[in-house]
Amino acid sequence: MSEFDWFQRPTPEAEAAEDALAWAKEAYARLKAQQQGSQPEVETVEKVEAVKEVEIFEEPKPTEDPKLEEQKPVVSLLEQAAAKREERLASLAQEAPPAEPELGQLDADFLWSAEVLAAQGRSAAQVSIEEIDWLAKLRAGMEKTRQGFVTQLLENLGDDPLSEKSLEEIESLLLRADVGVESTDQSLDRLRKRMNEGVLDATEALGLLKQELREQLEKPLSNKGVFPLLAPDKNQLNIWLIVGVNGVGKTTTLGKLANLAVRSGYSCLVAAGDTFRAAAVQQLQVWAERSGVTVIANPSANADPAAVVFDAIGAARSKNIELLLVDTAGRLQTKHNLMEELAKVRRIIDRLAPEAKVESLLVLDASQGQNGLRQAMAFAAAAQLTGVVLTKLDGSARGGVALAVAAETGLPIRFIGAGEGIKDLRPFNSFEFVEALLARN
Numbered sequence: 132m133s134e135f136d137w138f139q140r141p142t143p144e145a146e147a148a149e150d151a152l153a154w155a156k157e158a159y160a161r162l163k164a165q166q167q168g169s170q171p172e173v174e175t176v177e178k179v180e181a182v183k184e185v186e187i188f189e190e191p192k193p194t195e196d197p198k199l200e201e202q203k204p205v206v207s208l209l210e211q212a213a214a215k216r217e218e219r220l221a222s223l224a225q226e227a228p229p230a231e232p233e234l235g236q237l238d239a240d241f242l243w244s245a246e247v248l249a250a251q252g253r254s255a256a257q258v259s260i261e262e263i264d265w266l267a268k269l270r271a272g273m274e275k276t277r278q279g280f281v282t283q284l285l286e287n288l289g290d291d292p293l294s295e296k297s298l299e300e301i302e303s304l305l306l307r308a309d310v311g312v313e314s315t316d317q318s319l320d321r322l323r324k325r326m327n328e329g330v331l332d333a334t335e336a337l338g339l340l341k342q343e344l345r346e347q348l349e350k351p352l353s354n355k356g357v358f359p360l361l362a363p364d365k366n367q368l369n370i371w372l373i374v375g376v377n378g379v380g381k382t383t384t385l386g387k388l389a390n391l392a393v394r395s396g397y398s399c400l401v402a403a404g405d406t407f408r409a410a411a412v413q414q415l416q417v418w419a420e421r422s423g424v425t426v427i428a429n430p431s432a433n434a435d436p437a438a439v440v441f442d443a444i445g446a447a448r449s450k451n452i453e454l455l456l457v458d459t460a461g462r463l464q465t466k467h468n469l470m471e472e473l474a475k476v477r478r479i480i481d482r483l484a485p486e487a488k489v490e491s492l493l494v495l496d497a498s499q500g501q502n503g504l505r506q507a508m509a510f511a512a513a514a515q516l517t518g519v520v521l522t523k524l525d526g527s528a529r530g531g532v533a534l535a536v537a538a539e540t541g542l543p544i545r546f547i548g549a550g551e552g553i554k555d556l557r558p559f560n561s562f563e564f565v566e567a568l569l570a571r572n
């Protein structure tokens with residue numbers, strides 16, 4: 132069985148486990164035995180090297196000599212950014228693939244992760260170290276968003292029944308976490324309505340708030356009538372277009388998705404549609420190589436992305452590929468051309484692969500909060516968006532933007548990224564997200 136199965140996700144409605152601590156201890160003992168008995172497969176450098184050579188129409192251009200780079204006076208911010216990218220690319224190529232997560236102590240992190248999994252009806256025998264590790268990472272990553280927010284929220288809720296004054300304070304806390312006006316209003320309406328029906332104590336108010344936030348995050352799913360978990364359909368071509376503005380993490384997300392797909396047993400191919408930035412192809416190759424995934428690219432500068440997609444669809448067909456991931460350029464300065472280019476890519480896909488299941492995923496950087504959201508919506512028409520990937524939740528103080536994304540775009544959040552590692556991306560789960568957003572430290 133593949134190491135991570137996209138389909139084995141819990142349903143949030145499932146009943147909570149009765150004894151969380153016993154559950155956690157059982158899960159911990161199992162994982163410990165598992166780790167001591169049979170070491171999980173480690174993705175070694177040798178293994179990655181043994182994987183089939185990445186297919187590309189021409190050798191990538193060698194990166195500039197870093198020593199020469201150092202001697203050049205860096206005169207503009209753009210040049211500084213380019214130099215930084217090159218540096219990052221060089222270190223990315225040298226980094227060994229990250230080892231499998233290891234089981235830590237039976238500490239507060241483990242207990243919290245275990246509680247979140249148990250509350251979703253998971254049995255202690257079902258969980259993996261990877262899931263525990265991810266949840267701990269998500270909670271830690273969202274600490275900045277929680278700072279002040281949760282402590283103050285709990286203080287405001289206090290021991291007394293909820294009052295109009297505490298509602299006002301909750302309102303400003305939600306807005307500060309970049310939850311957005313619409314989502315905040317809806318949350319307050321719900322609390323107010325319940326308050327008018329009778330005394331509402333702090334625990335109940337927190338529970339109600341969590342439920343409201345979960346429902347808001349899930350609303351785009353029910354509105355669009357789509358399944359909560361996005362996974363490619365087996366034995367058929369799925370094409371996922373990855374779009375978004377500069378630097379939000381498209382290429383990284385694509386690399387992580389390719390890895391997730393391979394680990395879940397899908398055949399996968401990558402199309403390097405970001406032909407604008409030369410280094411983007413190399414960056415993609417490094418990521419794809421780690422998962423043994425082929426990259427289809429066109430070596431000529433400023434090649435037509437639609438032509439790359441054309442070639443990639445042909446290659447996907449001949450190799451019976453199940454998931455074709457398409458990277459796209461994200462420059463803002465030539466917005467109009469970019470949108471035309473995207474629309475053209477989309478037309479090519481629809482024409483050449485009418486049988487394919489197409490997803491158009493907008494990548495948003497959580498650290499930009501709602502600012503990024505407005506810019507990014509320009510993509511909606513050109514790319515016929517179907518979902519969102521929210522990146523950089525680690526270290527962002529604006530993780531609440533997920534709620535604004537759901538309310539303002541009406542698009543379901545499909546994946547979230549909380550780190551720069553290849554496994555730091557997981558399918559979005561509203562239950563886990565809200566628990567991490569409102570976790571007590």
Ligand SMILES: Nc1nc2c(ncn2[C@@H]2O[C@H](COP(=O)(O)OP(=O)(O)OP(=O)(O)O)[C@@H](O)[C@H]2O)c(=O)[nH]1
Nearest residue numbers: 377378379380381382383461522523548549550551
């Ligand atoms: N901390 C953190 N960093 C991330 C995450 N996702 C991406 N990054 C970083 O964000 C930076 C930009 O990522 P890219 O993947 O190059 O972004 P892009 O959207 O492809 O950029 P362009 O090609 O310029 O449009 C890189 O340094 C990534 O390592 C994340 O979830 N967390």
